[in-house]
């Protein structure tokens with residue numbers, strides 16, 4: 001079978017234009033493993049089920065089953081002994097994968113696992129799997145954890161005591177002349193209280209918490225101040 005035989009079959013197909021033939025974007029005569037065939041892409045950029053529906057009349061007419069290699073859905077038929085086909089590219093494979101993850105610089109190379117967010121539409125962000133896992137872990141950590149519940153309750157208590165949204169903590173002395181601070185407490189904002197004076201007076205907000213070890217006291221102050229920042233609502 002020659003190219004001209006295939007071209008003649010295409011001409012007669014277009015001339016005859018049978019009712020079972022779906023709209024095709026572009027017909028061509030092509031070589032397929034040593035033989036000449038006629039092929040065309042299904043018009044309209046349809047999704048998978050629409051493509052299968054559009055190709056069904058071809059299948060019914062030809063008696064050839066749809067071929068599907070996971071990438072192309074193909075309906076074959078014959079015109080004057082020339083093999084013909086209408087094919088449709090699976091939509092998901094037409095969606096271009098972005099070069100990098102939407103939330104980190106990881107390149108989405110073929111060996112990188114990634115996921116489409118949401119419905120997985122063309123505009124959906126694509127994340128590498130480590131980013132997806134990090135997001136999931138941080139969501140779990142930030143919703144319903146005991147830390148979050150305790151932080152909220154402490155926040156309300158401190159707000160009532162200090163009238164400050166996020167009071168900073170510091171080490172304080174509850175007795176004059178101690179070598180080391182023996183307690184921690186919210187920073188006092190009283191005008192009369194010198195900011196450099198680490199002593200707890202009547203002006204200072206509660207709770208002043210005695211901590212036997214000043215080393216642990218320093219650590220608790222750092223933890224409380226860091227966690228107040230971490231717990232800021234976005």
Ligand SMILES: [Zn+2]
Nearest residue numbers: 101104128131
């Ligand atoms: Zn990433």
Ligand SMILES: [Zn+2]
Nearest residue numbers: 188193203204
């Ligand atoms: Zn004070």
